[in-house]
């Protein structure tokens with residue numbers, strides 16, 4: 361393919377891995393990122409970086425025209441759940457309103473395909489251990505609502521205009537590029553695997569376990585951790601599906617359909633580093649479900665996507681390798 365894809369948030373964690381997957385598959389890539397949470401060095405040299413906000417419509421539209429953009433992958437946004445509770449308008453601005461603006465730019469400039477980073481947070485508290493795309497969507501925080509609202513805009517826009525879309529609802533994204541080209545670099549991370557590898561490399565002295573009395577096999581929370589490179593590959597596969605069938609839209613869970621507990625994650629880090637992270641049992645975080653696992657039948661059926669790094673030890677060792685790269689740089 362020599363089609364050009366615009367990647368918003370391409371300097372961020374998941375976006376930078378999607379950029380790599382697209383480039384590796386032969387696509388041309390234009391990144392739009394305001395570098396508020398992203399890093400210019402995270403953008404592969406083969407891509408073009410335009411430093412601007414996605415709601416700067418004149419610049420985004422000029423880029424779509426100038427680079428003949430035929431698809432947009434939209435990763436840009438704010439992603440911290442507790443912050444969305446304390447500052448909801450930031451989430452409705454950066455996620456909902458900014459997406460509205462980007463989608464309008466896509467429609468006005470006749471971009472035929474759109475892929476959106478959605479989240480399992482759209483489900484809220486699951487009533488079943490595995491959630492499917494037809495499970496109720498009742499978000500319990502503004503982050504989830506801001507993403508669900510964007511899904512709704514896409515549904516309505518795709519019914520009215522010649523554009524099709526895929527919304528991928530991510531479960532717990534973790535790991536790093538197996539070739540060491542990118543990884544999770546933001547400071548102050550709260551995600552379990554990132555926190556655990558920070559502890560393993562001496563950046564923290566302990567890992568808090570938020571809840572040990574859940575209704576799960578070992579009492580700690582269970583999540584469906586998905587390797588960021590598999591997730592990036594799913595985006596490329598989704599794009600190919602959108603191109604192949606321009607009238608179909610897709611909302612798909614992006615997970616592996618299995619879960620690991622907090623203790624199992626920490627065990628994996630201990631095993632791989634041959635060390636022992638200090639575990640500090642604490643109370644539950646508000647709103648944390650006991651278990652959140654994808655029913656991934658739909659994505660497996662719909663996309664030409666075969667997960668390659670679903671093994672927890674692979675996810676943890678890639679995350680750890682990236683954490684060590686960051687330490688050497690610092």
Ligand code: UFG
Pocket residue numbers: 439441479480481482503530531532533550551552553555567568569570571580581582583622645648652
């Ligand atoms: N956890 C700990 N200690 C930590 C961090 C996390 O015990 O220091 C636990 C949590 O309680 C949870 C699990 O590890 O059981 C995973 O927590 P994360 O914070 O890594 O991820 P969440 O499942 O809370 O959040 C993820 C995404 C969000 C998304 C949410 C719901 O990061 O963007 O799933 O789909 F909104």
